Amino acid sequence: DQQVKQNSPSLSVQEGRISILNCDYTNSMFDYFLWYKKYPAEGPTFLISISSIKDKNEDGRFTVFLNKSAKHLSLHIVPSQPGDSAVYFCAASRTDSWGKLQFGAGTQVVVTP
Amino acid sequence: DSGVTQTPKHLITATGQRVTLRCSPRSGDLSVYWYQQSLDQGLQFLIQYYNGEERAKGNILERFSAQQFPDLHSELNLSSLELGDSALYFCASSVVAAGNTIYFGEGSWLTVV
Numbered sequence: 537d538q539q540v541k542q543n544s545p546s547l548s549v550q551e552g553r554i555s556i557l558n559c560d561y562t563n564s565m566f567d568y569f570l571w572y573k574k575y576p577a578e579g580p581t582f583l584i585s586i587s588s589i590k591d592k593n594e595d596g597r598f599t600v601f602l603n604k605s606a607k608h609l610s611l612h613i614v615p616s617q618p619g620d621s622a623v624y625f626c627a628a629s630r631t632d633s634w635g636k637l638q639f640g641a642g643t644q645v646v647v648t649p
Numbered sequence: 650d651s652g653v654t655q656t657p658k659h660l661i662t663a664t665g666q667r668v669t670l671r672c673s674p675r676s677g678d679l680s681v682y683w684y685q686q687s688l689d690q691g692l693q694f695l696i697q698y699y700n701g702e703e704r705a706k707g708n709i710l711e712r713f714s715a716q717q718f719p720d721l722h723s724e725l726n727l728s729s730l731e732l733g734d735s736a737l738y739f740c741a742s743s744v745v746a747a748g749n750t751i752y753f754g755e756g757s758w759l760t761v762v
Contacts, residue, residue, distance in 0.1 A: 568747065568748065570751075572753075577755070578755055578756075579651060579653070579739055579741075579753035579754050579755045579756050580692075580739070580753045581651070581753070582750045582751065582752065585748070585750075587748065625692065629747075631747035631748070632747075633705055634680075634743070634745060634746065634747040634748075634749070635680055635682045635697050635704075635705070635741070635743055635745070635751055636682075636694050636697060636705050636707060637682075637684075637692075637694060637751065638694070639691055639692035639693070640691075641691050642691070642692075
């Protein structure tokens with residue numbers, strides 16, 4: 537039962553443009569959402585998170601938007617840089633079981649010059 | 650460098666064998682998590698320990714077990730290995746309070762032949 541879904545397995549974007557990654561979830565009990573970035577042969581690296589009491593969180597070039605009614609979140613990267621080429625995972629958790637993350641399948645982002 | 654250390658980085662073993670994966674959490678983190686990343690199942694939560702006690706269980710097989718020692722390092726034991734157990738096993742750690750960043754190690758690649 538895939539409770540967190542990333543329906544786009546890949547995304548190609550030009551350097552300097554915006555990257556938009558989408559994520560949907562089915563479990564309304566999730567109240568915390570995270571994005572991780574992963575390079576080959578490395579572990580996932582935390583990028584940004586958002587609590588369900590917010591609808592937006594921004595950190596530098598990264599902004600996460602949460603639409604609770606639609607059970608949808610998105611990650612915006614502006615401007616995209618070549619070093620952003622990686623796999624991005626969306627994850628969801630309940631604050632009463634912190635650390636038990638449900639991950640999406642990931643989206644491979646390629647930033648082209 | 651996330652501060653989470655995993656050994657070994659790579660391991661090749663035969664079916665039916667038993668292996669132990671080791672994890673040292675970030676300094677000060679009492680909570681340790683184990684995740685499995687396989688091609689068909691993606692990143693899945695296996696088990697969580699907090700200060701030596703099992704805190705939460707996910708999709709962990711009965712052939713697998715884990716423990717956390719007084720010095721807070723953790724071991725994941727995989728026994729009666731099958732071909733399908735070939736995967737990347739990640740350890741992560743965090744302060745247990747919700748909202749705190751969960752840091753992942755670089756993973757242990759297990760290949761069962």
